[in-house]
Amino acid sequence: MDSHLKAKELLEENKTFIEKPNKQWFLKVFILAVLICIGLYALVLQITKGHLITGMRDNVVWGVYIVNFVFILGLSYAGALIAGIFHLARVEWAKPLQRILKLITVFALIVGPVYILLCLGRPERLLNLFLYPRIQSPITWDLIAIMTDLIFCIVYLYFTYIKDFALLRDNSANLNLYGWRKKLYKFLALGYQNTPEQKKLLNRALDIMAAIIIPTSIIAYSLLAWLFGMNLKVGWHSAMTAPFFVLSAVYSGIALLIIIMWIYRKTQRLEKVFTDNHFLYLGFSLVILSLFYGYFYFSQYITDWYNIQETTNRLLSKYMDFSQYGIHFSVAIFMVAFLPSIIIGVPWFRSINSIAITSVFVLAGLWVMRYLMIVPVLETPYLPMQDFRESWVHYSATWIEWSLTIAGIAICVLFFVVASKLAPIIPISEMLEKKGENKFVIFYKTRRKLSKG
Amino acid sequence: MKDKKSNSRRKFLSTGLKIGVATAAGGLAAAKILEEPPKKSEKIKVLTTDGTVIEVEKPANDCKINPCSPAKGIEARKGIPGRSFVMVIDLAKCKNARKCVEGCQKGHDLLPDQELMKVYLMKDNPESEPYWFPKNCFHCDNPPCVKVCPVGATFKRTDNVVLVDADRCIGCKFCISACPYSARILNWENKETYASNDPDYSPETQTPGQHGVVSKCDFCPDRAREGKLPYCASSCPMGAIYFGDKNEDTVTNGEETLRFKELIKERVGYRYLEELGTEPNVYYLPPVNRMFPYERGFSNLSEEKKEILLKSISKP
Amino acid sequence: MKPKYILTTALLFLFFFYYLPAKTTAAANIQKKTKTRLKVYYEKLANSDKKISIILFQGTGKKMKGIENAELVLTTFDLDNERQLTTIYTDANGNAMLIIEAKYLFPKDERGYSVVKVMYSGNDSLKAAQKKVKFMDLNVDVSFEIVDSIKLITVSTFEIDSIGNPKPIEGVKLNIGVERLFSTLYLSKIETNKKGIGTMEFPEDIAGDSIGTINVIVKIDDNDDYGTITKAKKINWGTIVDYSNVSENRSLFGDEAPLWMIISVFVVLAGAWYHFILAIYKVLKIKKIEPKILNEPL
Numbered sequence A: 001m002d003s004h005l006k007a008k009e010l011l012e013e014n015k016t017f018i019e020k021p022n023k024q025w026f027l028k029v030f031i032l033a034v035l036i037c038i039g040l041y042a043l044v045l046q047i048t049k050g051h052l053i054t055g056m057r058d059n060v061v062w063g064v065y066i067v068n069f070v071f072i073l074g075l076s077y078a079g080a081l082i083a084g085i086f087h088l089a090r091v092e093w094a095k096p097l098q099r100i101l102k103l104i105t106v107f108a109l110i111v112g113p114v115y116i117l118l119c120l121g122r123p124e125r126l127l128n129l130f131l132y133p134r135i136q137s138p139i140t141w142d143l144i145a146i147m148t149d150l151i152f153c154i155v156y157l158y159f160t161y162i163k164d165f166a167l168l169r170d171n172s173a174n175l176n177l178y179g180w181r182k183k184l185y186k187f188l189a190l191g192y193q194n195t196p197e198q199k200k201l202l203n204r205a206l207d208i209m210a211a212i213i214i215p216t217s218i219i220a221y222s223l224l225a226w227l228f229g230m231n232l233k234v235g236w237h238s239a240m241t242a243p244f245f246v247l248s249a250v251y252s253g254i255a256l257l258i259i260i261m262w263i264y265r266k267t268q269r270l271e272k273v274f275t276d277n278h279f280l281y282l283g284f285s286l287v288i289l290s291l292f293y294g295y296f297y298f299s300q301y302i303t304d305w306y307n308i309q310e311t312t313n314r315l316l317s318k319y320m321d322f323s324q325y326g327i328h329f330s331v332a333i334f335m336v337a338f339l340p341s342i343i344i345g346v347p348w349f350r351s352i353n354s355i356a357i358t359s360v361f362v363l364a365g366l367w368v369m370r371y372l373m374i375v376p377v378l379e380t381p382y383l384p385m386q387d388f389r390e391s392w393v394h395y396s397a398t399w400i401e402w403s404l405t406i407a408g409i410a411i412c413v414l415f416f417v418v419a420s421k422l423a424p425i426i427p428i429s430e431m432l433e434k435k436g437e438n439k440f441v442i443f444y445k446t447r448r449k450l451s452k453g
Numbered sequence B: 001m002k003d004k005k006s007n008s009r010r011k012f013l014s015t016g017l018k019i020g021v022a023t024a025a026g027g028l029a030a031a032k033i034l035e036e037p038p039k040k041s042e043k044i045k046v047l048t049t050d051g052t053v054i055e056v057e058k059p060a061n062d063c064k065i066n067p068c069s070p071a072k073g074i075e076a077r078k079g080i081p082g083r084s085f086v087m088v089i090d091l092a093k094c095k096n097a098r099k100c101v102e103g104c105q106k107g108h109d110l111l112p113d114q115e116l117m118k119v120y121l122m123k124d125n126p127e128s129e130p131y132w133f134p135k136n137c138f139h140c141d142n143p144p145c146v147k148v149c150p151v152g153a154t155f156k157r158t159d160n161v162v163l164v165d166a167d168r169c170i171g172c173k174f175c176i177s178a179c180p181y182s183a184r185i186l187n188w189e190n191k192e193t194y195a196s197n198d199p200d201y202s203p204e205t206q207t208p209g210q211h212g213v214v215s216k217c218d219f220c221p222d223r224a225r226e227g228k229l230p231y232c233a234s235s236c237p238m239g240a241i242y243f244g245d246k247n248e249d250t251v252t253n254g255e256e257t258l259r260f261k262e263l264i265k266e267r268v269g270y271r272y273l274e275e276l277g278t279e280p281n282v283y284y285l286p287p288v289n290r291m292f293p294y295e296r297g298f299s300n301l302s303e304e305k306k307e308i309l310l311k312s313i314s315k316p
Numbered sequence C: 001m002k003p004k005y006i007l008t009t010a011l012l013f014l015f016f017f018y019y020l021p022a023k024t025t026a027a028a029n030i031q032k033k034t035k036t037r038l039k040v041y042y043e044k045l046a047n048s049d050k051k052i053s054i055i056l057f058q059g060t061g062k063k064m065k066g067i068e069n070a071e072l073v074l075t076t077f078d079l080d081n082e083r084q085l086t087t088i089y090t091d092a093n094g095n096a097m098l099i100i101e102a103k104y105l106f107p108k109d110e111r112g113y114s115v116v117k118v119m120y121s122g123n124d125s126l127k128a129a130q131k132k133v134k135f136m137d138l139n140v141d142v143s144f145e146i147v148d149s150i151k152l153i154t155v156s157t158f159e160i161d162s163i164g165n166p167k168p169i170e171g172v173k174l175n176i177g178v179e180r181l182f183s184t185l186y187l188s189k190i191e192t193n194k195k196g197i198g199t200m201e202f203p204e205d206i207a208g209d210s211i212g213t214i215n216v217i218v219k220i221d222d223n224d225d226y227g228t229i230t231k232a233k234k235i236n237w238g239t240i241v242d243y244s245n246v247s248e249n250r251s252l253f254g255d256e257a258p259l260w261m262i263i264s265v266f267v268v269l270a271g272a273w274y275h276f277i278l279a280i281y282k283v284l285k286i287k288k289i290e291p292k293i294l295n296e297p298l
């Protein structure tokens, strides 16, 4: 069979990925583990000495941890959202990206909430959230949303793996694998044999999952935004918060997707899978999103600025003042709102590498923008800040926070390294399905009705 | 440690009405001494009708509110029935003596730089004279901090008090950022002085709290049960802080007892940032006809600190 | 001088004053004895018991410091004979008190005064002190009546003479107020007339409790002759304060979540989980219908 042959070919081409790890792979893991250990050391210090060794104080109670939390969860929800939409809309060219998107979703969703734990004064009392739940609190909404989303996303990820596990199970003889892995594939493939009934069932399950993941992630991220929106703070309590958060999430998700694609393409020679077109399509969506971002940002701040109020004025002037956040702000807003239009929009600059590097800048810029939406706001209470201790007035993160940030990223990367060893980073079987082969279950009956009428 | 703390609280308990009456009798100078809790003399002597002298235990029930000891568990979340505590701060009298801050810190076993009561220097507009502005938690009737707590560790009671249950708080700090009045602090340091796991624990006496949880002004409900003013009100030398029960329509600073509604009406009392809709229970009397020029308040601050204050009130 | 030296000197100074005197001879420290003072107050409590409260202290103003655990001898005078009542000890702050039951008969002098003398005999480092307090025993009666729908508080002041007849006292200044949680809210000051009677119109708008009860306090403050006298009586003349429903409109932050919120959370979650379980069910079915004969491999 045609598809059967192609599958084997594809697998053969990419088998170095999943075969027994070499030294280089172990080196990668080791470096990541060292970074993680430094983070763990910082964590131990933080627990034993108390939060005083972080930069957080009574005014700026949330620092880099929450920025990371918001940022990483944003990536996660974006991954789910984009993957779901691509799947439901049957976007053919996006099929190779599916697996990466779903991996981002799950890994970010596991690592993100860790930062909120780091931020808690008494993480060991987490159980209280279940003992005395108060659903009036945005934190409880968030908790429910994150847990639901985590379960959904892990299961969804697994569903999309089933066909590939079956493929690996059937072809394990040709691959250089450890014995336990063969058994694992067999178990995980759930006896999937690609019979028409099985295929129909699986496809339906995938469609349902994609359909519920989309609203779940939008809701979950909006709830996260309301963590800020429900605070009586200038700069946060705006109706714009939730949509703006969702937009920035999608934006950062696409930027990250481009970066990961680029890394795999460069290091694993996946030019055939992650083609130039992928970069161009995603690059242009980056441009569009950057314009949207600029639009949202502008409309939020122009209204604040025109209706100037005392506290708002103090906050905005911090963004404009070059001795405070002026530099961060202007560089970051340039990177997220203008850079994609210039580098990707102007043909002369446009190339695979430039698109990828722009994405790096966008991602960094978005992180800084999140920082700027959290820290300066907390530094601008209604009452004047009259603390005589400098560190109580201005937040600056300590090495504890930074090393835990790096450790978090390292964990995400480690997950990726391990996961791409376990099964191909591209959804081989899904890619081989012919266009229009699997029918769209949700609107199935409607379409029939429409075509009849 | 906790022992020290609960002891001192108990001592206050045992002092009671007799001392209160003696204070009233003794006039001002005597009051200053009598304020302090005595350490010994659990018995008092009574001269009976036939001229013999007997010793009796001091009546335990010296308190104004029953039960006298701080409420625990579910009771602590309900509030003292029929009470509606309010505070009125007369800005015309404040000269940044900082005695309220110190009294509060001492009474609540706080660290020297933890301030549940703070004194700000404020200036309403470029033309107006700066004034000193003591600020604690406003015990809002529509408290943003309570709305956001995920575990109900901070709660509003029927007696207007907003309390923190230090045994339940997970330290998410959401309430700190939700409070528009910067009234909350966290116990950042892992210090042993913070009490925990005390069988006598009550949210009414949760200060200084525990490591990693929130603290805030608690309106001293444990003192109210004994008929005593909060530490800040009783330690202000100028009598700038009035405290009382709105249901009784009375506030007092220890020397002067006034009718709350009349006071607010006549002196045009206001609540800080009324427009936020938080409905505070702390009222301010505007700083008109001041007793002191505001510069007097710098006398206990270094030049450097003075600069910081003055800078923070100048418009950007 | 540098602060360090000042501190050292001060410490030495303290050391000499507080520790050395105990060891040196009595003669050496006669000059060094500190002066002590006594303050004595007489008070008649609400239940007609009398109270003598005493403070023993040294220093004045901010340096004022109570003397702990000192023995005080209390005496009274029966004509010219001094008669010991009892001895009491001061507490940590120099306070002491004696309660005298209402019916105890103090000897009186020819002008009707009773006297209590308090003596402190001093010790190695402290000088002796003594103080007398003179008082007359005044009775205060409070009654309430409503005349033409005006609420009146009537106070009468009288002494009991030696035969047991009441004798009205004129010109006593009284404070009338209501008891509050932290203090007494005084409403008016009155003076008794020739008949020893003073009246006061009670205002309509004084807040009571849930049934309008108030505790009226009548107080004579530090009168030269009569000391401090407090009298309290309850009446339901206050306005009724209803505080039973105080937490009604506080639902968003009450312990219970509002219904709409519970419902919407439930609906959203139920919808999502229903579909989720549906999807899982479908996938689990894959395993069930696994063909026994192998299909062609993928």
Ligand code: SF4
Binding pocket: B136, B137, B138, B139, B140, B143, B144, B145, B146, B162, B178, B179, B180, B181, B182, B183, B184, B216, B278
């Ligand atoms: S002042 Fe702040 S902490 Fe106090 S009740 Fe209001 S919102 Fe809560």
Ligand code: SF4
Binding pocket: B148, B149, B150, B151, B152, B153, B154, B164, B168, B169, B170, B171, B172, B173, B174, B175, B176, B213, B214
């Ligand atoms: S820090 Fe404590 S009291 Fe504040 S919201 Fe969190 S759990 Fe509640």
